Amino acid sequence: MPDAAELERLLRAAGLRVTRPRLAVLDAVHAHPHVDTETLIGAARARMGAVSHQAVYDVLRALTDSGLVRRIQPQGSVARYEARVGDNHHHLVCRSCGAIVDVDCATGTTPCLTPSDDGGFVIDEAEVVYWGRCPSCAAGPSPAPPDRTAAERGTP
């Protein structure tokens, strides 16, 4: 966990002016990996008192635009923010409880940025999400079996 001086240094290095809302939000993202916006607003308020939703949204935009914070949004989830940036790590997502866990790139630092055919795209990010059930959900009762009727019927 970076201290206040380190957070200020990160902001300045990213070319951002140091403000209390930016410090509070950046600190909260470091403290709560994969935090959603509502939790983040609560955490920012706990650190600095009253701060508007809009102010937090504005800060998040500045932090993500500058690369200090990464925004992810697994399918079916609200946007989540994390301070672990620049390593192209991937995520394990639990289908049952929505838990999100970091996982290092499977093959090294960035080889997954090299697709078999890039189609002429200039690629800067590869997003891999491993879906399944987290240990505590997997240890619990099985979820209701999916409704397979439609699949079994197939297309006419």
Ligand SMILES: [Zn+2]
């Ligand atoms: Zn779970």
Ligand SMILES: [Zn+2]
């Ligand atoms: Zn992550």
